[in-house]
Amino acid sequence: MYERERHIDWETYSHHPDPHHHAGTGFSLSPEQGDQLYLLVRYGQARTVVEFATSLGFSTIFLAAALKDSGRGMVHTAEIVPEKVQQARENVARAGLDEYVTFHEGDARKELTSVPQGIDFALIDGWAPAVSLDVLKVIEPRLRSGALVYNENRDREFLDYVREQGSGYLNLPLLSGSAYKPQGELSLRV
Numbered sequence: 001m002y003e004r005e006r007h008i009d010w011e012t013y014s015h016h017p018d019p020h021h022h023a024g025t026g027f028s029l030s031p032e033q034g035d036q037l038y039l040l041v042r043y044g045q046a047r048t049v050v051e052f053a054t055s056l057g058f059s060t061i062f063l064a065a066a067l068k069d070s071g072r073g074m075v076h077t078a079e080i081v082p083e084k085v086q087q088a089r090e091n092v093a094r095a096g097l098d099e100y101v102t103f104h105e106g107d108a109r110k111e112l113t114s115v116p117q118g119i120d121f122a123l124i125d126g127w128a129p130a131v132s133l134d135v136l137k138v139i140e141p142r143l144r145s146g147a148l149v150y151n152e153n154r155d156r157e158f159l160d161y162v163r164e165q166g167s168g169y170l171n172l173p174l175l176s177g178s179a180y181k182p183q184g185e186l187s188l189r190v
């Protein structure tokens with residue numbers, strides 16, 4: 001899944017805002033961050049997990065593995081690029097985790113409105129700052145008290161929102177130990 005990323009010069013890289021321009025590139029989080037997600041989901045005994053966005057299914061696999069290893073649960077994951085959804089389905093199936101994943105193909109702002117109440121854990125990793133905050137607002141009424149939200153890209157609008165006084169979140173920058181994706185933001189819904 002890292003094949004194309006390995007050839008990107010991140011110093012000079014300029015991101016095209018249309019996700020359909022990147023059908024073959026995962027922009028996947030690091031294995032270290034995958035391990036962090038796995039641990040957080042296991043520790044929180046999460047059952048209902050939401051993910052924005054699937055991409056090629058790398059983070060989905062860590063989230064679903066945590067649910068499988070703790071006994072049950074479902075990852076509801078949304079992705080707007082159809083080719084990526086297809087590849088992610090194959091990757092998740094190859095990992096033997098398809099019964100723990102519901103794929104939502106389309107815009108996460110619409111697709112994630114059908115996720116059930118009582119979300120325990122959410123990964124926000126869309127690389128689209130305004131969309132990240134929109135997605136948080138879509139799922140917010142269904143976050144249980146004590147739910148964790150992990151924003152992988154620390155989007156500015158998102159950080160301003162969760163850090164505002166009285167926001168209903170407690171926040172913590174989380175180091176991943178990875179040079180590629182060094183830091184995320186973990187927010188607890190109070």
Ligand SMILES: C[S@@+](CC[C@H](N)C(=O)[O-])C[C@H]1O[C@@H](n2cnc3c(N)ncnc32)[C@H](O)[C@@H]1O
Nearest residue numbers: 019027028029053055058059079080107108126
């Ligand atoms: C950084 S990648 C996600 C990486 C993934 N979490 C992983 O670690 O494997 C961001 C993804 O968000 C998708 N995306 C961007 N805007 C979206 C939207 N409005 N709805 C759904 N997916 C979107 C892109 O197509 C891209 O695949």
